[in-house]
Amino acid sequence: MLRFTKSKVIAILAAVILGILLAVPSMMTREQRVAFQNSIPSWVPSWLVPTSAITLGLDLQGGSHVLLEVDVPDLLRTQTTQLRDDVRRILRENRISLQGGIQMVQRGVQIRVPQQADRDTLLPRLRELAQPVGNAILGPTGNNDIEITTTPEGLITLAYTEAGVTERVRRAIQQAIEVLRRRVDAMGTTEPNIQQQGADRILVQVPGLQDPQQLKELLGRTAKLEFRLLGQTGAADTDMLPMREEGGRRVPVERTVIAEGADLIDAQPAFDSRTNEPIVNFRFNIRGAQRFGDATARNIGRPLAIVLDNEVVSAPTIQSAITGGSGQISGNFTVEQVNNLAVLLRAGALPAKLTIIEERTVGPGLGQDSIEAGTLAVSIGSALVAAFMIAAYGFLGIVAVVAVAVNVALILGVMSALGATLTLPGIAGILLTVGMAVDSNVLIYERIREEARLGRSAVSSLDQGFGRALGTILDANFTTLLAAGILFFLGTGPVRGFAVTLSIGVITTVFTAYTVTRLMIAGWYNYTRPKAIQI
């Protein structure tokens, strides 16, 4: 137990020094870290010098955590509307008119085509709408996203399959993440984290935010912009949509979309030169400009509805053909509203409505307070434990304190290396590890004491003491690791951070007990050569 080969000693020391080096940047303030980084000569390869500090959780650095969920029914509604439009287009192209029109059914649409000849021309075209659904790992699964069924009476139903819905949700999530990233980036924050969670959720984490309200406004809006003509009340193919002004009075709006948000290439907040009212200036791409120009030329004198998220923002009358490919949106906005609207239009519309189902925001002041309180608690707690150990065990107490100090450095080092996040409960986890790491030393010392009392020689009591205690240490710590592991898989955010620190702490505790403590005691024994152990 007390003999170490030279290579082993070197390996242990190397591991400890590496751990401490990795931990050093985390101990520095941001300014010191930058200065340190700049002071490294350029010929030193960057991987050789650790400069990255532990990532602080949102509860410590302040920031917002927002969990969004795709509104699947809303997504399906959009998708079936799309399907209806596709079917209508195919009908028109083949000059087939229906009795009863296109009926919306569960997850799809239904049409009645009594003529066999019509059905024969229609069906192949309709089948083209269905796409095979596959996945990246298995390739095509042989399922289609849309199932087409017919009855002998001529009833044709097109409906999304289960696989089709899953596929749409998956694609919507991918698309939404892109859109959200553009929106959050437009806020100019540093290191936002946007990732998928589960099948239909997106987690957005933005550190160091001053105003979470703006973030939520940017995240929660679908921002679907459409230019449509105002129609006649009661006319076919119109939707009754509420006005943003005038107490939400509903007006008929034609279903045909002249141009939409996807046709924009730019949108900027500005002020109207005459009224000084905040507005958004936008520019169309070529396709959009063409369509918008044609439509306005054909409909001079009619009101054009600017529809945002199914709400009529304003409905100015078309004075002349707008062929320049640019325009403006006004509607009694505040400056802040036009700023947000411009960001939303530039970033594009979300493929479906997203609902905020969880929000956790910590202000930067509270985060700083938490760091200070946590650091203070760890310092005082460690000092107390150290004083207690030295008072109780004398020299061996010092060995224990060194072992625990190495342990804490290793925890920080491993966390920096793994890119793990330190949260406030995580700091509690470190302090708890300090308390419990002492346990392994206590176990070893008590065992040595016992063996010495049985009248064994110094070397034999040390040997036996270590040998027996290490088995216990392993068993005892493994159970804590089990609990921490489960906490990791089930917890989120700060709690997960706690589980990470606790798990790493347990592992480094066992490591230091096996190596650092043993090495120090072996060194002490070889130096003093006591006949008997007296503790």
Place this chain on the structure above:
Amino acid sequence: MLIRYFPTNTKFEFMRYRRMSFPFSALLSVLTVVLFFTVGMNFGIDFKGGTLIEMRALGPTADAGAIRDRANALGFGSVEVQAFGDGREVSVRVELQPGGERGQQEVVARMREAFEDAYEFRRIEVVGPRVSSELVQSGTLGVILALVAILAYLWFRFEWQYAIGAVVATLHDIVLTIGFFAITQIQFDMTSIAALLTIMGYSLNDTVVVYDRIRETLRKYKKRPIGELLDQAINDTLTRTIMTGLSTGFAIIALAIFGGEVLRSFSYTMLFGLVVGTYSSVFIAAPILVYLGLKQGAETAAPADATAAAAE
């Protein structure tokens, strides 16, 4: 060195104390169950859903009464206002609003409108109905999974009797900690689950150390009565139990005093758990083995004794 003043070779008869400790623990457990169903726990928004806002007055003091009146006037149903810290800080808890996930969003906006002028918003947490019910599920699942994992591990490393004993002791700790939450009305949230699992980890750590020694003692003495052997094993590890308990206690006390408001209830829970966990290892987990019919000296061809091998 203080350790020299610790009595060695103590001869406490822990097996006799079980006639007191078992009924005592049983009584407390029953009391907890009664409390749980009558008084109940103070569930936080993690599990109940709703909105939690922490504000700090921009001026010298926060007027909790005025905040309560104004918040109540907003018409969000039950609103709990609590001052904490240095008198400038207030936490406001608004119950889950009707209207599903979207219903919650209005609370924060209206609260901001009402208080933004005089208060800094330091923390905002909104948990919708779906997330809260998921957290209840994963919290419960976590505790159950941990128990099962422990049962399996101890069965594998020791014998089934030890596994049963440890699980009974751990359940005892969980139940009493829940009682602690019911009595103190400390808010029970996800952090509390973390505390609960840590308590389980610590208590088990303690129990395993004692069990390790029991197993060793049983192998060494094949003829002596089991009660005596259990007593000896507990006495042999007593110094360690106390030393570790004290040092962990120091760390937690520092956390409770200096760790700030957020960690305070976590620290109190941990401190309670430390006491209960230590108690249960000595007075529940070990004595209960008497009833479970441990085989003495049966483990001669036991799983390779790592400690003996490592000693060479």
